Amino acid sequence: MGLSKVLGQEKVITYLRKLLETNNIPSTLLFVGNRGVGKFFAALQFAKALNCKVEPLDGCDSCQSCIAIENNVNPNVKIVKDSPLGIESIRDVINSSYVPINGYRVNIFVDVNSATKEAFNSMLKYLEEPPPKTLNILIAEKEEAIPETIISRSSIVRFSKLKREVIEKILSQSFDETLAKNLSYILNGSLENLEKLKNIENYKKRKYLMMSFLNLVKKNETVPTFLLRFKDYYGDISRTTVEDFLNEAIDLVEDILYIVLNKETDFVKNIDLLGFIANEFLNFDMKIVYETYKIIENSKTAILTNANPTYIILRLLFDIEYL
DSSP states (O other): OGGGGOOSOHHHHHHHHHHHHHTOOOSEEEEEOOTTSSHHHHHHHHHHHHHOSSSTTTOOSSSHHHHHHHTTOOTTEEEEOOSSOOHHHHHHHHHHTTSOOSSOEEEEESOGGGOOHHHHHHHHHHHHSOOTTEEEEEEESOGGGSOHHHHTTSEEEEOOOOOHHHHHHHHTTTSOHHHHHHHHHHTTTOOTTHHHHTSHHHHHHHHHHHHHHHHHHTTSSOHHHHHHHHHHHHSSOOHHHHHHHHHHHHHHHHHHHHHHHSOOOTTOSOGGGHHHHHHHHTTSOHHHHHHHHHHHHHHHHHHHHOSOHHHHHHHHHHHHHTO
16 A cells, blocks of 8 residues: 555665654655656655655555546646646746645656756745645656755755566566566666567567667668568667667667676676577677677767767667678
């Protein structure tokens, strides 16, 4: 129930329960960590606990307040999911924050990293003098992208990557043992891509895409063939999909190094490709693998400053093809 449902973030839950036990609730909490590790879920459960009369240290999930929060109809809890987060959304929160309530008001800002400069300025004024019995929970991936003026007025709560065993436990409730195990490795500490990969067809498309990339490295496949696989899985070429693939590709190359050089499988992410990698790369030139790694790293740097993701992915693929 409530906070007890947040798995894999024991230190975070211990800290939040301590705040509840001592009734020492700060006006602003900054939840920081990778996507898919439970930041928003924990924020929602904490909002329940703050307003629950049955289980005030946890949330009961069955009282009127908890049910209303779960269904996003409790007037005490406002969730702002706008991305980019603009000044109008901040003003809307401010204007509604001074309406009398029965309970604890919780404002949850889901993607603070996307906030505009004007939004941050407006938020700062609000955080300096929030109404009584009001908690603002700011959710962000990268702490360094948040202005110091905001950070200095927040209590920072850092979320870690989920342990593989925790993810497998979560997945075992819905998937067979083999798929739950494979996905627990592939998801790599985050449930961000679970919604996509729980579809077995998407799971297969991802596997074919990764194999296609490995075949490209081995000169057994061409760039056009790979791009067909890319579009089949991701749908289009955009900054988001290219960034996602670059992260996948770097993990895949690291898997090759783990398996071939260290004979190590405990840290392999693409466990469903273990046999393929072993068969194809045990006698392969590792200099090409190292060069591939460097090309991917350079592409990850380039995507941060280059506005053309199509150029980035094409440059990556042709550089690898002509190694």
